[in-house]
Amino acid sequence: MTVDDGALMLDDEGEVHLSDSVPTTSNSADLVVFLTELPRLWRGRPLPAEIDSRRSAAVISVPACGTLGLRRNVTDLTVACIAGLAEPDSADETFRSVESRLRQWHIDEERDGKSILVATSQWGWVRMVTGMVRVNRPWRLVSTLKGVIAAAAATASFGIFYTSIWQMATVLSPWRLGLITAFSIAVMGTWLIVANRLWESRRSRSSAATWSLMYNTVTVATVFVGIATMYIGLYILTFIAGLVVIDAGFMTQQIQQPASLTSFLLLAWLSTSMGVIAGALGSSSDSYESILRATFGQRERERRLKQERDEDPDDEAEKSRQAD
Structure with a gap:
């Protein structure tokens, strides 16, 4: 197992997309679990975790884990995501262990059948907001x-x-x-x-x-x-x-x-x-x-501006010359 820092690709709406992010990671990895400080939503609800079995990758939104017991919550989600990637078609006990009346796993057909963990109560919003404040x-x-x-x-x-x-x-x-x-x-x-x-x-x-x-x-x-x-x-x-x-x-x-x-x-x-x-x-x-x-x-x-500069350095240089 290796731990590395890297950038997650965002779309025009600021959403993380694993389809663009995974190619930027090491090709030698059997599976990849991203930890991001960005908040993530699904249909207006907090989205603590998402699993893309086709790409053997998952992303965990750390702010959605709240502040109390943060390390334990992140660890539990990481283990559950790894279990879900290892056995994507099974109702594995470890995979289901992070479910509760406050959050449930769903299959998102709009996102190519990805497994997503969605907060189902207002408490999910409280955890998201307090988690974002902690990150700040x-x-x-x-x-x-x-x-x-x-x-x-x-x-x-x-x-x-x-x-x-x-x-x-x-x-x-x-x-x-x-x-x-x-x-x-x-x-x-x-x-x-x-x-x-x-x-x-x-x-x-x-x-x-x-x-x-x-x-x-x-x-x-x-x-x-x-x-x-x-x-x-x-x-x-x-x-x-x-x-x-x-x-x-x-x-x-x-x-x-x-x-x-x-x-x-x-x-x-x-x-x-x-x-x-x-x-x-x-x-x-x-x-x-x-x-x-x-x-x-x-x-x-700032992230999106940096991403735009990284994606099109020639265009950025041209803008700088025009400004001069």
């Missing part, structure tokens, strides 16, 4: 938001030095502080999506609405998870800074009640929310390309 690695989005973090940290620091914010933090109830947190994250998330044009418009393909909805859902989830990660980090730093800078006795005088650890926690909570709201303005100074690459739709477009 939203926590890495924080590293691209340098302007946001700088503006948020600068504004949050005001909460450490202004006594009026100390007083406000101790007066506000936890549920109101929670609403302020939700509002601040919503403001920044909306600003990032709108300012960086992350929203996917309908594309000229069949089932365009389904694809657009899926990509937009993943984009929103990725952005908000990234912001939540930044919020937690900024909260911890603000809390520590408050403990270091603010004297508990002086804080007691200003808020007219004994300053406790809870007082510092509430102060960091309010200050961080204020910082995140201000940080939305700093997002305009961040790299548009870096933020855009965090979305699945953009990465698909």
Whole structure:
């Protein structure tokens, strides 16, 4: 058995086609199992796996395996696909082991009788979306938001030095502080999506609405998870800074009640929310390309452009000469 990296061929609609991909692999292989980070659909339903017995090849969509127990899910699908390729006409127990009330094997006559594993419930969509968010690695989005973090940290620091914010933090109830947190994250998330044009418009393909909805859902989830990660980090730093800078006795005088650890926690909570709201303005100074690459739709477009350049290098060179 060998493991190698390679490119899967996409059609005009961004779908993986084994008929074009298999010839690009090693001819010495008895069978080939592709693992791809691309989402795959069949009639508007998530498609975790597909087996093409005629070409002794299978493709597994890793995002459709979700996030919990990912390694086990991918391993089970791989073993099932190998079993299906080895005995394509049998109801092998290993082949059927990945079936459940949530997903079933079908024979797709439109695709030359290929065996496809199709999600049969809404849970399949949940696994697909969470899997795509995991592939996006939203926590890495924080590293691209340098302007946001700088503006948020600068504004949050005001909460450490202004006594009026100390007083406000101790007066506000936890549920109101929670609403302020939700509002601040919503403001920044909306600003990032709108300012960086992350929203996917309908594309000229069949089932365009389904694809657009899926990509937009993943984009929103990725952005908000990234912001939540930044919020937690900024909260911890603000809390520590408050403990270091603010004297508990002086804080007691200003808020007219004994300053406790809870007082510092509430102060960091309010200050961080204020910082995140201000940080939305700093997002305009961040790299548009870096933020855009965090979305699945953009990465698909980049793959297709690269594929077009690889398929027709002469045409690409001609375009470059014309541009010069």
